Amino acid sequence: MSDHDHHDDVSNDKPGVSRRKVLECMTWAGTGVLWTISGGVPRSLGLVDSALAAEPTGLTFLQISDSHVGFDKPANPNALGTLEEAINRVKAIPTKPSFMIHTGDISHLSKASEFDDAERIISQAKLDVHYVPGEHDFLDEEVKFYKDRYGKGTQGAGWYSFDANGVHFIGLVNVVNLKAGGLGNLGADQLAWLEDDLKGRSKSTPLVVFAHIPLWTVYPQWGWGTEDGARALDFLKGFGSVTVLNGHIHQVMQKVEGNVTFHTARSTAFPQPAPGTAPSPGPMKVEDSKLRTLLGVASVNFKPGDQRLAIIDTPLQG
């Protein structure tokens, strides 16, 4: 991503960087993504140091995803270790984020020990964490471990909303009641709740919606999408700033459609192949020396006409 065409929607007399421009030029492989909201528009910063450069104002929060604690196959024999490396990065951020959002697959097999280990490591960041579950978090016999730990204040399978600094956050669950041949699923109850939750809110309220499986159709052949995601997105229409944060696919993918910005985060555990580039979406084994570049962060310096945005990426190693 070396070309920066400034022909799009940034007018020369308008200072600042359009969200589209930022997202078009960003390439990163991150264990986490630091977002800041300025003027209702989420902007991504790097994990380390860009906080120094950009002096974020407003709300700053972190997205981590797919820690798969308990995973121990060749793609990464130590998922807990790389999670710890990611959390160490979080601890090193000079300007502390307000909280973290975890977009699911906290554990790999929903074992109590896996949830325990994840909690132990993630809590070292000393930040509130808002979770939504992934399909790997509902595998215990009675399907209760996730809810016991992270279900307080949630409804149904674990959906909820909260507000922070004037931004409305909505956590959705799209990993239960999946139908054969289908994709992710929100279900009628949750959609009804969502519609009601949004009712009466000012359209200028910035929204951040987070769920495990992408709410938009990334690659249906691999199940990367949500059957009734479009219905949820319909409810979000008309709001001036909507950001959809997802995980599940273990790679960064971004899309901007009107006022809606879609972003999927990398995993802290193992990478997965880009759509259609492998026989299946399973864990992708790469050279040991390359792993942390796919979990870590890649640097992108974006220079639009009149404002410099530096995204400083810090690899897990060195």
Add this chain to the structure above:
Amino acid sequence: MMSLTLRSLGRFAIAAAISFCLGATHAYADDANVTIDNFTFTPAQLTVKVGTTVTWTNHDDIPHTIVSAGKFRSKTLDTDNSFSFTFTAAGDYTYFCSLHPHMTGMIKVE
């Protein structure tokens, strides 16, 4: 000559009967196996006789489940884990992986 022809015919008939028999039953096995590789059930469709035990084995580096709504549901199968089910009633059993629902398969029990 006549006896030779008859014997040949007999042999032919037996051979034909055997291959017919084999042809009709080649899809059946007392126990049968389905493997999971690259998020795919192989064979995608398997025909077995009533009373057959089918065993699914996961060769992927990611867990899968075998679910046929109302009929059977495996525990979570990690790499090299297996699940077996004995089919005591005829019918078509469609199943899928509840973690990755785009993975589907069928067991036809006759």
